[in-house]
Amino acid sequence: MRKILIVGGGTAGWMTAALFGKLFQGLYDLELVESEAIGTVGVGEATIPTIKKYNELVQLDEAEFMQRTQGTFKLGIQFVDWLRPGHNYAHGFGIIGQDWEWLRCHHYWLRANARGRARDFAAYSINTAAALANKFMHPRLEMSESPIGHIVHAFHFDASLYAKYLRSVAEQHGVKRTEGKIVDVGVHDSGDIASVTLEGGQKIEADFFIDCSGFRALLIEQTLKTGYEDWSHWLPCDRAMAVPCARTEPLVPYTRSTAREAGWQWRIPLQHRTGNGLVYSSKHTDDDAAEKSLLANLDGEQLANPNRLRFTSGKRRKMWNHNCVALGLAAGFLEPLESTSIHLVQSAAIRLVRLFPDTATDQATIDEFNRQSDFEWERVRDFIVLHYWANQRDGSFWEYCRNMDLPATLQRKIDLWRSNGRIFREGDELFGEESWIQVFLGQGIVPRSYDPLVGIKSDPQIEQFLGNIAATIDRCLEVMPAHSAYVSKYCPAEPVA
């Protein structure tokens, strides 16, 4: 194993190149081919907190990274009209309240709420409460007794600026960039990929290939015919339309997702503009109606024409096949409802580092990589499907979602939750208990009861416990700065001409 070729210079390609350049420290020859004529998908602006780990691995300075990508902070996602019109809730990152005598806070909340003696669930999460108040600060880790010690953040950023930034990091670590359009792929008798040929005839050989060619899946599908697991019966949206608009105030520290007639609309606040898009099902609405709906619901002046995209939710049957690993959109697509795609790139790239082979086709290693990838993707899929299934909205799209059969892994979680409000994080699945709890409650799935251990406490004790948490969070909000003020001080980006 001497040479690794990364095909594609979108977010996936440059994230992989920067990480490999940094970690492999010259052990392999690293080259990336991209085609400006083809370009990148150009969307993907909201992240989850795990991205901080990636940024640390490639040693990005947070303030500099945010300046260079027009970044803002993200404390969670607000879901508007998802359960039914007029209702909203949030999925805030981080902890909710605090555990008490073995039990998660939500068990006490369920009991108090059933008696009409609790505030909205959001009042017990520092992240959600701060997000909805448009406040932000970094956690004070030394204050572990205070909610301020437990603020958890991710970012919104301009994806093309992020890829550009990572390109400079990758090149500093010796990754060679080649511009050109791949027109042919050479294959050995074994079925392994041997080389790619660019328009103009240049041939690039390598021992190992990372397919980051986006929806085209140039190597993993067009060449290796790996096959695709179609999940559109669970995730029926198959189109998206993205459009930027002018920044508006306040600069909110959360992504907003609003349910629409046949899908949902995102709003992602950046320093220089707001990113918007509609994800929808072409079986339930047409492109013109979708565009009209998107453009009628922008907060600021429209800055460009909508960019239309098509996709099929699902994943490659094998993320690693022969001497090729697919990352990013070439690996599959899970719609951006919980901002998971960039995370899936990062975690697959890290998984590949952990399982990097000494020969390109060690089958046990390949099988383990694919097993771990499948598990991760399936669990993220389940979490996204839950949002759609648990709805009380009108319309053929939402009725379809409400009546669809669920993956067995999700059904099991729902059944357990419905009995006594219990949820357990399994293995390395991405979303933790707090995430599931917020979406279950937000989407109106209230358990039959709570953990019987709650009975150890009296109702006044429970009310006092919850009241103290909410009051402490209220006091924290008073001292937290406004998100826009924090961004202006910590990471002001250059205005865009």
Ligand SMILES: Cc1cc2nc3c(=O)[nH]c(=O)nc-3n(C[C@H](O)[C@H](O)[C@H](O)COP(=O)(O)OP(=O)(O)OC[C@H]3O[C@@H](n4cnc5c(N)ncnc54)[C@H](O)[C@@H]3O)c2cc1C
């Ligand atoms: C509507 C939508 C919204 C999204 N929102 C989010 C979000 O909020 N958060 C999130 O985490 N993710 C989001 N994503 C996903 C995110 O955009 C992608 O995961 C990310 O951009 C990675 O894309 P990529 O690099 O795999 O593909 P691309 O950006 O498409 O890059 C493909 C690369 O391959 C190159 N290439 C292709 N064919 C050839 C060829 N023949 N020769 C040479 N080069 C070639 C192209 O030039 C390009 O450089 C979203 C995706 C969509 C579709």
